[in-house]
Amino acid sequence: MSKRVWGTIISSAIIIGAGAGGVFWIHQHTADEMALAPKLAVAFSKQADQPKAKTTSNTTEKKTRKQIIEDSQRKVVTIESSDGLGSGFLYNNKGDVITNAHVVEGSKEVTIRTLDHQEYQGTVIGFGEETDVAVVRVPDLVKMEPLPIASAKAEVGDEILALGSPLGFENTVTTGIISGLDRSFEIPPYIYTNLYQISAPITNGNSGGPLINAETGEVLGINSTVVKQEGGLGFSIPITSVLKQVEQWSERSPDTKGAQTVRDSSSQTSSAALSEAEALVADFYNYLNMSDYVSAYALLGSEWQSGTSYAKFREGYTYTSYVSVEKISSASTSKEEMEVSGVIAAEERKDGEYVTTQYNVTYQVGYENGQLKILHGQGKKKK
Structure with missing residues (x-):
């Protein structure tokens, strides 16, 4: 359930440990906070169909x-x-x-x-x-x-x-x-x-x-x-x-x-996994377009999160109001990783006006603890 929907259900939440007497509100973001910073090479994810055997x-x-x-x-x-x-x-x-x-x-x-x-x-x-x-x-x-x-x-x-x-x-x-x-x-x-x-x-x-x-x-x-x-x-x-x-x-x-962890890269990634990876790109941008930055940030891999705080992640989207995915493709790089490339169009606010700019984006996507995450990525302005 997205954070936007949670706002209609939850009034307040508290941390339940030491010194947890205070009540913290779960904040909602307004539409004018929507933004995107391609230079952060944003991440995406969605729970892959995975075995959940007890x-x-x-x-x-x-x-x-x-x-x-x-x-x-x-x-x-x-x-x-x-x-x-x-x-x-x-x-x-x-x-x-x-x-x-x-x-x-x-x-x-x-x-x-x-x-x-x-x-x-x-x-x-x-x-x-x-x-x-x-x-x-x-x-x-x-x-x-x-x-x-x-x-x-x-x-x-x-x-x-x-x-x-x-x-x-x-x-x-x-x-x-x-x-x-x-x-x-x-x-x-x-x-x-x-x-x-x-x-x-x-x-x-x-x-x-x-x-x-x-x-x-x-x-x-x-x-x-x-x-x-x-x-x-x-x-x-x-x-x-x-x-x-x-x-x-x-x-x-x-x-x-x-x-030490050794990765086995001997087998091919299935076409179904590649298709899901491509679909996740659109899902990620939907989170950003709804100003649901918490859910978007959750889709980053642990290494990416360790190098980019949530505050910096959200700050990077200050001047972008909407992003559309114009082109997307994917390829297998190993048993556990895929590369997803695409072209996005970002509507960015510059000097009081909105200008649409296209970017080429590339992501390395893999599984962490059974979930598909963005591990690395980059974005470059299209000439």
């Missing part, structure tokens, strides 16, 4: 719901920072805890409390400035078994468990289902994209806690925000969308070694 447990014997809860609670922690309380969970065997960035914001050292009420000191080793995710290293938890991480995305209707410390009530578990997919909005300074909407009740203190598949015990997401409306709506960041960044923080920390 993840399966690695155990030979299926656990009961009660067993899954008991096992999970031992790996979920309460985080106490200078601003208040939040939640987190162990995700690897290095003693690293995933949480929300807003839970540990302003703190380098935090207190970690486990299910048995033992307290340990943790150090923030990774922190997102626009992505609401952080990692805390706790040396005393190195030998503790982490929660298993799901490798596939959830589907609407999947049963879930939300664990954490809402309002300071530690070791709380609430149940529900995935009630919506791909929700995106902005709660400054964070940009939330492709979120899970959940029916399990969450509130202040749940931030950073895990969203768990009730059938397998695997982590699906990070509980992060709640919308203040009758009944309340909760949202969780899919773990698949941030796992790469989280792992990089862990690898860069002392006494760890970086891992």
Whole structure:
């Protein structure tokens, strides 16, 4: 659902971790803010038809719901920072805890409390400035078994468990289902994209806690925000969308070694994938023409986002009112990447007048965590 539509549904939203008492409005953009900056070589994406099979447990014997809860609670922690309380969970065997960035914001050292009420000191080793995710290293938890991480995305209707410390009530578990997919909005300074909407009740203190598949015990997401409306709506960041960044923080920390990824480029990209990539270009420009910059920015790959902040991305579109796609084509470059080329016409405001200029644009498109994203790109004025 686009941000424009969300504006008619959601009145306000809050971050639900430490110091999260304030209410943040989800802002809408007016038509006169529409713009495009071809020099940014804009990105595009749309969820490709991909298998969304439910993840399966690695155990030979299926656990009961009660067993899954008991096992999970031992790996979920309460985080106490200078601003208040939040939640987190162990995700690897290095003693690293995933949480929300807003839970540990302003703190380098935090207190970690486990299910048995033992307290340990943790150090923030990774922190997102626009992505609401952080990692805390706790040396005393190195030998503790982490929660298993799901490798596939959830589907609407999947049963879930939300664990954490809402309002300071530690070791709380609430149940529900995935009630919506791909929700995106902005709660400054964070940009939330492709979120899970959940029916399990969450509130202040749940931030950073895990969203768990009730059938397998695997982590699906990070509980992060709640919308203040009758009944309340909760949202969780899919773990698949941030796992790469989280792992990089862990690898860069002392006494760890970086891992290498090798791409297999031996097979051809299907014609269906190429067609979808071309269609995504038009979708991306539609977002820009509707001033839905949050959704457009969400379509950039992680490397592109790390080099271009949301503020700069949006600022680049200040003087362009409308863009039309005049020509588009695509070609396979490897198993996981495609090149999409096209000609666009941008109506730009110069010296109080609107002038239409054509640009040649080229993008390298590939999959990140199962979703098609723009990895690199460039735009050049057509002579």
